[in-house]
Amino acid sequence: AQSVTQPDIHITVSEGASLELRCNYSYGATPYLFWYVQSPGQGLQLLLKYFSGDTLVQGIKGFEAEFKRSQSSFNLRKPSVHWSDAAEYFCAVGAWAGGTSYGKLTFGQGTILTVHP
Amino acid sequence: SQTIHQWPATLVQPVGSPLSLECTVEGTSNPNLYWYRQAAGRGLQLLFYSVGIGQISSEVPQNLSASRPQDRQFILSSKKLLLSDSGFYLCAWSVGSSGGQFFGPGTRLTVL
Numbered sequence: 001a002q003s004v005t006q007p008d009i010h011i012t013v014s015e016g017a018s019l020e021l022r023c024n025y026s027y028g029a030t031p032y033l034f035w036y037v038q039s040p041g042q043g044l045q046l047l048l049k050y051f052s053g054d055t056l057v058q059g060i061k062g063f064e065a066e067f068k069r070s071q072s073s074f075n076l077r078k079p080s081v082h083w084s085d086a087a088e089y090f091c092a093v094g095a096w097a098g099g100t101s102y103g104k105l106t107f108g109q110g111t112i113l114t115v116h117p
Numbered sequence: 118s119q120t121i122h123q124w125p126a127t128l129v130q131p132v133g134s135p136l137s138l139e140c141t142v143e144g145t146s147n148p149n150l151y152w153y154r155q156a157a158g159r160g161l162q163l164l165f166y167s168v169g170i171g172q173i174s175s176e177v178p179q180n181l182s183a184s185r186p187q188d189r190q191f192i193l194s195s196k197k198l199l200l201s202d203s204g205f206y207l208c209a210w211s212v213g214s215s216g217g218q219f220f221g222p223g224t225r226l227t228v229l
Contacts, residue, residue, distance in 0.1 A: 034217060036220075041223070041225070042222060042223065043123075043207055043220035043221050043222045043223045044161075044207065044209075044220040045220070046217055046218075046219065049217050090160065090161070094217075104163065104166070105163070105218055107160045107161045108160060109159065109160040110160055
């Protein structure tokens, strides 16, 4: 079974600083990987996803993530954080059941990002 | 474009009362549909998923049930709520094998 670990429960950065949120996964095959963002009291918004190909993927809001198979990691990065980026971030790994279209996602526990002015 | 709706947005219910949360998707056909629960300070727990009308799979045994009476409608129910049912309930959809799930705005349920 797949699993996801987000080692950092809470991260604080200053506005304008760079950001890296860590994600490690466990999955027997090539994973489908996702990053989501959740503002308080809201649903989850998909930031970016990795299926195959280029290991550096670009997402919305200036985020990017790099898939490193050797390290089983999919870390999220942003070169300059804005105050509006304060939210909770979830990494997820997907497994697809053979020929069906059903896809189960397993989520990490989330990382809360605080941005100081 | 596709949109997903959930209602109500918030709900306060007494222990032992019934529950019905509704989720509808627009702008797509034959979606896979999912119900998640997010407890305070914890990640997302998949409760149910559905790949078609009338097809429901449960991920964890619990006090809840789900139904899919129409292609783009997914309902989460309970006959008698427990305190432990409190949480933030999220509905999501996906299509095909392209991956990625898209979430609704959620329902905050408080059981007193």
